[in-house]
Amino acid sequence: MKPVTVIAAATGALLCVIAFSTIAADPSPGQREFNARCAMCHGASARGDGWLAENLIRRPPSLRELKKKNGGVFPREQIARTVDGRISIKAHGPSEMPAWGTVYKTEIETAAGSRRGVREEDEINISYRIQVLIEYLATQQD
Numbered sequence: 001m002k003p004v005t006v007i008a009a010a011t012g013a014l015l016c017v018i019a020f021s022t023i024a025a026d027p028s029p030g031q032r033e034f035n036a037r038c039a040m041c042h043g044a045s046a047r048g049d050g051w052l053a054e055n056l057i058r059r060p061p062s063l064r065e066l067k068k069k070n071g072g073v074f075p076r077e078q079i080a081r082t083v084d085g086r087i088s089i090k091a092h093g094p095s096e097m098p099a100w101g102t103v104y105k106t107e108i109e110t111a112a113g114s115r116r117g118v119r120e121e122d123e124i125n126i127s128y129r130i131q132v133l134i135e136y137l138a139t140q141q142d
């Protein structure tokens with residue numbers, strides 16, 4: 001083989017390794033969001049043992065038992081409402097968990113800039129963000 005061919009083959013092989021390891025290690029959007037926004041309280045494996053947990057008045061629950069606690073059915077709609085948090089009835093007193101619906105709404109509006117008002121499609125965006133989290137949590141049930 002000519003040196004150029006060898007270099008080309010080696011580069012090709014290296015690119016394959018890089019591409020493969022990127023695919024293999026790439027977490028889902030839901031997992032990325034969970035790691036960035038939820039793990040500090042609920043723990044990296046959703047057991048309620050995040051680094052911030054012991055500084056809270058109420059310990060964040062394990063999110064691995066949502067299905068078990070609901071008679072073996074993973075309660076998507078109920079989780080969506082809890083995570084969104086904007087229409088929670090404050091029967092249990094103020095929550096220490098941020099209302100993610102409000103957080104995402106603020107982020108979307110900030111990113112869009114002040115020239116633009118609130119748009120209906122923002123709600124679709126918010127519920128999409130919550131759905132990917134729920135899909136991830138569905139894979140983490142004991």
Ligand code: HEC
Pocket residue numbers: 033034037038039040041042052056058059060061062063066079082083094095096097098100133
């Ligand atoms: C600041 C800490 C904190 C963060 C960050 C946090 N949570 Fe929570 N979460 C809690 C606490 C505390 C509770 C217990 C109920 C309460 O106080 O409102 C809870 C409750 C929940 C519940 C209800 C669990 C059950 O057993 O009914 C779900 C679902 C949940 N969190 C999901 C999430 C998701 C998803 C994220 C990330 C987007 C997140 N939490 C981020 C503290 C947190």
